[in-house]
Amino acid sequence: MGRWQKLQTNPTVICDTGHNVAGIRYIVQQLTAAMQNGTGKLHIVFGMVNDKDIHSVLHLLPKEAIYYFTRASVKRALPEKELMELATEVGLHGSSYPTVVEAVKDAQTKSLPEDFIFVGGSSFIVADLLTNRDALNFH
Incomplete structure (x- = not known):
């Protein structure tokens, strides 16, 4: 899982x-491959904890994606507004959300059937996502 x-x-x-950095580099390769055959947009729900190499990770992320910056429900989580500010400095654009659920719901609302939504950046972001599967209609 x-x-x-x-x-x-x-x-x-x-x-x-x-x-x-290594994990995100691999994910970006997978996202690039996934998007090559499609005509949809890439939406990225993203959050990190404050003790990772945030700047290096942000530089790896695709600039053409629509971002939904969020925070996990742990004390180490980087505040979503701070993450969005750092991301904007490297050319990533989007909005911030106080919870993973709110970010994913907005991404779902703004996505077309041919679009691709990626959720990650931290194990804690994925844990919040999977914990709230029912609220997000993922069964």
């Missing part, structure tokens, strides 16, 4: 617990 786990189709929703 939590490793390139598919939760929904139309739009596709995938989560992954990759949370460091």
Whole structure:
């Protein structure tokens, strides 16, 4: 669970617990491959904890995606507004949300069936997502 786990189709929703430079680099390769054949947009629900190499990770993320910056429900979580500010500095654009559920719901609302939603950046983000599967209609 939590490793390139598919939760929904139309739009596709995938989560992954990759949370460091090596993990995010691999996830970006997978996202690039997944998006090559599609015509939809990439939506990324993203949060990190405050003791990771945030700047290096943000530089790896695709600039063309629509971002939903959020925070996990743990004390180590980087505040979503701070994450959004750091991301904006490297050319990533989106909005911030106080919970993973709110971020994912907004991504679902703004996505078309051909779009792709990725949720990750931290094991804790994925844990919040999977804990709230029913509230998000992922069965």
